Amino acid sequence: MDGSGVITFDDFVHFLDSIQKECLELEFNEYAKGSGRIQEIDFTELLLARTLLSEIEKDKYRGRIMSRSDVDSGVSFFQYSQFMNLLNDIHDLEIALRMFQIAKKPVTQEEFQRAVRVCTGTPLDDKMVQLTFELFDEDGDGHLGHEEFMKVMKNRIRSRGTVNVEIPPKSWKAFRKCVHERMMVAAI
Numbered sequence: 001m002d003g004s005g006v007i008t009f010d011d012f013v014h015f016l017d018s019i020q021k022e023c024l025e026l027e028f029n030e031y032a033k034g035s036g037r038i039q040e041i042d043f044t045e046l047l048l049a050r051t052l053l054s055e056i057e058k059d060k061y062r063g064r065i066m067s068r069s070d071v072d073s074g075v076s077f078f079q080y081s082q083f084m085n086l087l088n089d090i091h092d093l094e095i096a097l098r099m100f101q102i103a104k105k106p107v108t109q110e111e112f113q114r115a116v117r118v119c120t121g122t123p124l125d126d127k128m129v130q131l132t133f134e135l136f137d138e139d140g141d142g143h144l145g146h147e148e149f150m151k152v153m154k155n156r157i158r159s160r161g162t163v164n165v166e167i168p169p170k171s172w173k174a175f176r177k178c179v180h181e182r183m184m185v186a187a188i
Contacts, residue, residue, distance in 0.1 A: 039075075094154075
């Protein structure tokens, strides 16, 4: 295409979903090395990779997964992408989890699963719920460390591949101008 065509909103959403899936596949395959599964420690590394956490903080999570995980059956791409797609609805999930905090009610695996299902419309694989708790249950009492979970998830969103990347001001202005022009054309 020469860029002069018009796409529908649905086509644009499909385009964005395709890009997101492709990026997730690239990330996943870097660790899977053709096996179709990644180890739980690799999932942890992928989760922590684009955060601004210090190595000491990251080591805390690595240690938890290594000490708490009994049998490492690995994580499939479907499970990985399902978990990472939580980031698309993280603000809704944060509100749901905050309700538990306000009510001073602990978040169990069942409650977390229910909150995810309500916020995303689909349940999270049981293996990924268990892995989430192995990572974010600070004291091993079976309850999710809400603050810690949200800190890592939001940190990952803020830095999604953009750690130490600056967008030149001219590029931003050009982008804004293009969006404005397209909106004006669409309004006519």
